[in-house]
Structures are given as C-alpha cells and as structure tokens.
Amino acid sequence: MGSNPSIFGGRQPPLLVILSGPSGVGKDAVIGRMRDLGLPFHYVVTVTTRAQRYGEVDGQDYYFVSLQEFVELRDNGKLLEWAKVYGNYYGVPRDPVRKALAEGRDVIAKLDVQGATTVKRLVPMAIGIFLAPPSMEELRNRLKQRKTEQGRDFEIRALRAQEEMQALPIFEYIVVNEDLDKAVAQIQAIISAEKCRVVPREAEL
C-alpha cells in the first residue's frame, strides 16, 4: 500500500490545460487575470505573423515573427500546431511545452477553437476548457466593441464565432465568462479537481 504514492497525496503528473472558445469571448482577459493572480502555470506563448496590437507585449502576449521565421519554425517541426486565421499565421511552439511538462509544471495554452481541436487530437489527455459567452448577443456586442474590427471584418468574425460554438463537444469543461473573477475561480476549481483524480490525465507530447 505504502508503495503507491498517489494514495497518500503523492505528486500528480503535470496537467496540460487548453483554454479556448469563440473569438471575442475573453480568453485574453482570463489568462491575464490568472497571470496577475500568480497562478503557477507555464503560460504558452503563441507565435504569430499578425501585426502587434497596441498594448501587446512581445514574448508575453505573442511572439511576433516574420512570415519567413514562421515558415522556418513550421517546416522544422518546431510547432505543436499551426493555423492560418484571417490571413495571419499562428503556431504553438512545441519545445517550451514539452520542457515545462518534463519539469513537472502545469501548462496552460490559450488557443482558438481550430487550434484546440488539433491539440486535443494530438494530446487526448489535455484538459479542454471551453470559455463561452453568456449569450450570442453578448458575444456580438463584445466583438463590436473591439477597436480592431470594422464593418465587414466584424460580420465575418461574428459568423465564425457562431460556428466556433459548435466545437463545444470536444471539450471536457465549459465555463461561462459572465463575470471574470467567477470564470477564473471556476477554472481554478477545475484544475484543483483534476489534481484529485484517481486516474490522472497524464499529457504526453
């Protein structure tokens, strides 16, 4: 009995958590709050070719790279997954995730729904959390308020967001982002519960 560490509170393997949801739902705000609270995660930083937005920090919000740099990373197998979204490329660097997990650290990756679907396929033991808006109307409002979107762009994103809602079944958990603090507390509860699983989800990649 004593030889099984998991019975007596032995260390669980680290978790790979995917935070996803439709465009405009507030994934950045949630991750930002989790960072502010100092929650002990390795936060995955996505590589992108899109232009840096006002207020975004290179190396924290994204790694901003040229198209050529992106193509090199991709072709050298350095990306866990990659996608072209609205004409820009996005990718998840593989090595930092692998390294963090090997060090026993929990990892959280903010991914669009397409990226989350790919990673769930590659790493079935990843814990998928779908961040949902309180309503589709609310989601449209949030997209409208985004300074970066205008006219046609908005309609495309609103339509896409509606399609993205259909991906819900590939996720384990749904958290409604009505109140930021409450959403973060629910995510913390999910992590905490996952740490208590008798059969832990051990992510391998």
Add this chain to the structure above:
Amino acid sequence: MGSNPSIFGGRQPPLLVILSGPSGVGKDAVIGRMRDLGLPFHYVVTVTTRAQRYGEVDGQDYYFVSLQEFVELRDNGKLLEWAKVYGNYYGVPRDPVRKALAEGRDVIAKLDVQGATTVKRLVPMAIGIFLAPPSMEELRNRLKQRKTEQGRDFEIRALRAQEEMQALPIFEYIVVNEDLDKAVAQIQAIISAEKCRVVPREAEL
C-alpha cells in the same frame, strides 16, 4: 444554438456524490464541516441498528432503528443499499435521495467502502470521492484514539481499513484528509468542476 441551455450556463442536473473511505479516516468530520458551512446539499442519513453513540443525533447522524424496523425497510425495497458491518445493519433509504434529486438538489451520501461499491454499481453516474488518510500509520492512530474501540476490535478495524484502501480504483477522486479545511475545500472544488462538465454526470435511480 440558443436552444441549448447548457451552453449559456443553463442549470446542470443535480449530482449524487458519494463520500467514502476507510473506517477512521474522518468522513463524519468532513460531512459535519460541510453542514456547518451550509453547503447546499441534501445530506443522506443512513438507517442503522447499531447503538447510538454519545453526541450522535437521531435523524442527523443516523436514523437509529430496531432490527425489526430495519428488516421491514429492507424487505419492502425501501433501501438503496444495505450491509451488515461488525454485527450491525446499515442502510441508505432510497426515497429521500430520489426526492432530492427530482427537486434538483445535489445529494451527498457518506458511505463505507462496501456501501459505496454497491451504490456505484447501481448508479454509475454517482461521483465517488475517496477520503484517504495521510498514511496508514496515521489511520491506525486515529482508530486507536476512538473511544468506542478496544483491544481486539481495534485490530479488526485496522485490518479492515487496510483492505478498504484497495477499493480506491472504483472512485473518481481521492482527497487526502490531512487538514480538514483543505479536504473540504478540495471537495468543494470537485463539485464546482463537475458542474462545469460539458457532458454532465446525471445520476438516475
């Protein structure tokens, strides 16, 4: 989309939670603390033929009944499960659980490992939480400190507790009861996470 209530924070079905673990691990203390905190559960009260211990309240800790009353309940199908343990009979009344779930209330049942095994077989969607001691030595110490156990009785219980540890795999979660507040917080996190499941565990009985 809007027709699916679960996406936008619609009410989840109520949960049936089983709290179990070896004799002496502190199940009563955990349930007591949850009650004190006013956590919104229907707390299942077990029927027993064993003698009332000092400080125990009839109808709260147990329903204390005669052997004849117990046999009548059992033979009329009024018990979800029953068992004979150390010469006494214990049973879980079915109707109050069914009624609470029908009213949309979460239900928590404190069960010995044998009872938990039976209920998990009858209601596979029940959420099994195994309360574990920090170590077997600590469990033996706790059993020793129980005023009600003496000499041989203690050895039987210690042996049984060790056997009961083997039942861990039938449970979904393990919570180590080293610190009462921490154990209760973990149980709360588990409940909270279960409420966020995309595919909820809907208990039927």
